[in-house]
Amino acid sequence: MTHRFPIGARVSVSSSFPPGHVRTPFFVRGKTGIVTEVAGEFPNPEELAYGRDGLPARTLFRVTFLQQDLWPDYAGGAGDTTVVDIFEHWLQEADASEGAAGKGERAHV
Amino acid sequence: MSENGNDQQDGGHSHGHAHDHSHRHPFQPDLEDGGYSYYQVMTEAVAELLLEKAVITSEELRKTVESIDSKSPAFGARMVARAWVDPDFKARMLDDVIAAADELGIDAGGIPIKAIENTDRVHNVIVCTLCSCYPRLLIGLPPDWYKARAYRSRVVREPRAVLEEFGTSIPDDMEVRVHDSTADLRYMVLPARPKGTEALDEEALAALVTRDCMIGTAVPKSN
CATH class of the missing domain: 3.90.330.10 (Nitrile hydratase alpha /Thiocyanate hydrolase gamma)
Incomplete structure (x- = not known):
């Protein structure tokens, strides 16, 4: 199955703050990570929350962020990561300049 | 709270217990003492409606809660x-x-x-x-x-x-x-x-x- 973002794609999370029920945590908005897994297709929770059917289903991606990209003053290991499940409509292809700490060759899988 | 004998001043223990007047110990607060939150009220209301309309029975509800708690x-x-x-x-x-x-x-x-x-x-x-x-x-x-x-x-x-x-x-x-x-x-x-x-x-x-x-x-x- 083809998805909008292949595994290994560098993606940025929308820096938007819409009202309503949203499953994208604030701390990753505007941040850049790498798609490490495609979790599958799921009804859109932003629609389900209001009694609608959530269809068409959206692709849910597992996106791995380097801690250093999330928290500039991160004091733990340089390779430490956080993996967050994010729906496709929150993601866009990352600019080459974004997420500098994540430019290494690590596969994060 | 003082109606429940839960008043802090009443519960002071600076005096000894060798006394004969009755005094009320502070009770441990019950879950309900904090008042119901919006979602607790909503949950109760939905449960009551489901029971009233015979969508589920009390026994089924009880068994489900018991099952969740048993994991x-x-x-x-x-x-x-x-x-x-x-x-x-x-x-x-x-x-x-x-x-x-x-x-x-x-x-x-x-x-x-x-x-x-x-x-x-x-x-x-x-x-x-x-x-x-x-x-x-x-x-x-x-x-x-x-x-x-x-x-x-x-x-x-x-x-x-x-x-x-x-x-x-x-x-x-x-x-x-x-x-x-x-x-x-x-x-x-x-x-x-x-x-x-x-x-x-x-x-x-x-x-x-x-x-x-x-x-x-x-x-x-x-x-």
Whole structure:
């Protein structure tokens, strides 16, 4: 199955703050990570929350962020990561300049 | 509160007990003393309507609550122990936790669950920063600290410091990987089998696998 973002794609999370029920945590908005897994297709929770059917289903991606990209003053290991499940409509292809700490060759899988 | 004899001044114990006047001890507050929250009222109302309209019976409701409360980390621990002794089972568990649970007669429910394997390079820990998503059917109800804002906010911000507070020290050259279950999947950590457990049978191995080992705030010890 083809998805909008292949595994290994560098993606940025929308820096938007819409009202309503949203499953994208604030701390990753505007941040850049790498798609490490495609979790599958799921009804859109932003629609389900209001009694609608959530269809068409959206692709849910597992996106791995380097801690250093999330928290500039991160004091733990340089390779430490956080993996967050994010729906496709929150993601866009990352600019080459974004997420500098994540430019290494690590596969994060 | 003072109507309930719960007044702080009344409960002072600066005097001895060798006295004959009756005085009221402060009661431990009941759950209801804080007043019902909006969602508690909503829950009660929906439950009452479902009963009134005979959609469910009180007995069914009671049994469901009892069933949820009966889930325990023992289920997940059995799966981990089996994965340690049977590499084929482990592969199937990493591929599909619900089907693997079914092999052992364990009902893992319908929400997709992923097992995340600890290795000598990566230590995994799970959180739900948005609420309290948790693989309840395999490891029971989440502990209060898992639902608390302190754990939820800090474990993504300073995971190593949080792990240290749980007595879990991860070497600097290992990656700490935090999994935030924000959406439709639940996660459980498949911890590494500790050294020195070669002689143990599956049941003894399962006893080493505690709840926190499957959250990732601890690692199994060989005792």
